[in-house]
Amino acid sequence: MQSSSVKYVFLVLAILLTALASCSGDKQDGKPHVYKGLYSFGPEIKSFSECGREKEFWVTDSSAQLELQYSQLNFEKPYEPVYVEVEGVKLPSDKDGLGAEYDSTLVVRKLIRITKVIPQDICH
Template identity: 65%
Template sequence: MRIRYIQYFAFLFILFLAASSCNRNPKEPAKPVVYKGLYSFGPEIKSFKDCDNSQEFWVTDSSAMLELQYSQMNFEKPYEPVYVEVEGVKIKSGKEGLGSEYDSTLIVKKVVKITKEIPQDMCN
């Protein structure tokens, strides 16, 4: 009888582990994608405009490099757009906060390229 209880609890434990390992965060895809577009930064706006479809996103810089490299370009005024290629993931924006007016948020994981020169053939 005691062995049955041990088997029962072992089965429940294994079932719990299996269920919890399948519980990924559905808001954030596992693999980052390269996005190419225009990034603007200032006191109230951190936005990205995708060159492929002109969709705009709020930006969260988890790499801690995008905002740093942008500020090192020494613009005289904020919100000057720059061309960027970044690895990141898109998630649905929250309902509150600065990015709430955007449908989606781009979480930047890595900066591939940042330049003041905006390619006219890609981003009009």
């Protein structure tokens, strides 16, 4: 292959990778975003699944409201999913600790809504 052909292939690959990254929906830009999805909480799990996506995220509750209001819903057993709307940021997960098995961590800065009723039209 000629040098110009190689440059063209690399340019096309770079454009495709950039497009894929921007469509991935993982907003790890450090800016707060509103996330809607299912949250589960228990002794060893604090997870969030964004509506319309199959990825799960570890959750860190810097708002001090998410875990509190979840526990006030008085579930008989842990890990029951609830629908939440939160403001937060997604960051790469630590390599050690309970959240290490997750690729990303959702750091919740503000709880907007929490309910036992999971809206089927938004999150199914």
